[in-house]
Amino acid sequence: MPDLEQAARASVTARRAKKRSSVSMGLETFGSVGLALIVLVIWQFAVPLLGLSEFVLPTPWAIARRMVTDAPLLATHGWYTLLEVVAGFGAAVLAGVPLALAIFYSRVFERAVYPLLVALQTVPKISLAPLLVLYLGYGWGPKIGLAFLISFFPIVIATVVGLQSLDKALVNMVRSMGASERQTFFKLRLPAAMPSIFGGLKVAISLAVIGAIIGEYIAAERGLGYLQLQANQQFDTTLNFATVVSISLLGVLLYFGIVLLEGKVSYRKESAT
């Protein structure tokens, strides 16, 4: 019997080995970076092979070259978008966290404001963009306003959920040491809620970028969204793609900024043991 088992195992191993091509072995080693490189290489060579013009689909290499030559242009517009995102997101944090605290500590806020807030979350914030232009004009207002509106809700809700999900036994533990509510908040509630709050911040920062870009689509004279519309109108597809990549880079940069901050002020939540 053991012989039979051994033989079966050997044949399985052999089959697996046969199936592993050099491509899949490379992917196992280099992971998503490897896959992305493969896609880019296929893209690069498919464009001339299919006879596509640069106007229809520029090659990745052309986009990369354009990003270098137009770096000052992209950086100037990117800077404005960055400021709008940071201002909108910052305002959302400054307003959202205190509101979440009010919802957590006050019955009135919990019963009256919170359900309304959750209901309002179903409004697609993007649809408010034209109204924001109407009320706030063509300057910073609508972009920051939209970035704020779109990132505000996830921050409030993540903070409330983080505060509410605390184990009551932990509160009793610090109270048994004679802790005041102020101490309970700073030593227990806030640090315990940090992983949830940062979960909200990560969602919110990505949304804030979308908010600012949509704001720029509606009415703007600067920013990456504006630049992309310009490229679109001029049939400059390469610049169009270069703007998309720049917007993505901006989002990734901000996201990792939050992750970096999280590493400094929050703890890594372990799964329950």
Add this chain to the structure above:
Amino acid sequence: MNTTPGNAQPPARSAAVSVTDVSKSYTVRAGEDVLALESVDLDIAPGTFVAVVGPSGCGKSTLLSLLAGLIPLTTGKLTIDGEDVVKPHPKSGVVFQSDLLLDWRSVLDNVLLPIEIKKLNRKVYIDRARELLAQVGLEGFADKFPSELSGGMRQRVAICRALIQEPGLLLMDEPFGALDALTREQMIMDLQTMWLRLRNTVLFITHGIDEAVFLADRVVVMSPRPGRVDLDLAIEIPRPRRWNEVHEDASFQRYVRQVRGIFEAKGVLVSH
């Protein structure tokens, strides 16, 4: 400070506990009152180790929460060192059923949490914290985080946290209930060693008859619905007690039988 093992003299800081005719009822959702404790009397002399044993629902944890100052009593009188317990008493330290360590704090910072909350000088207590950790076999773990520790180690840290201020009254709410049998046995022995050094007043809540009899000077037996004291048994076995030897001891077995007898008489344990 008295820290010599085996010395029977309690240190002056050990607290006296007095529970007089205490009842506690909860209002449940239907608006009805449920009586968790009914006229409980319990006086504990300073430096006594009292174990309260009873089945779940007998109100023993309620009694501990009352003494910890976490919930208000309904009727009766409850004092620590003659002072009415209306809020957590500065002399008391609590060890809960689960370790309740803060995941974002190192082991050392968890042990020092009561010091921070009481706004005492951290530096003064760091050496004591390390010494306590060493006593429970965790000398190399001060800078580790709770997630890196086993269940038994975590509960040891929780005990160190409760002991950091040498509490005159140590309240323990089924502290070893969640541990495996071997770890539990070791923890019971370690607790005795630590207590013999400290000799403070201990109220130890448990449903384990053997650990109650092994550890305590007095075993208080409670029965449920409503919770009340059925038996108050003085345990006269010399210390230090050794787990294996004591289990073979005739008087130990007699104490255990006495407690079981109460449970059988009350229908908590049914012998077939």
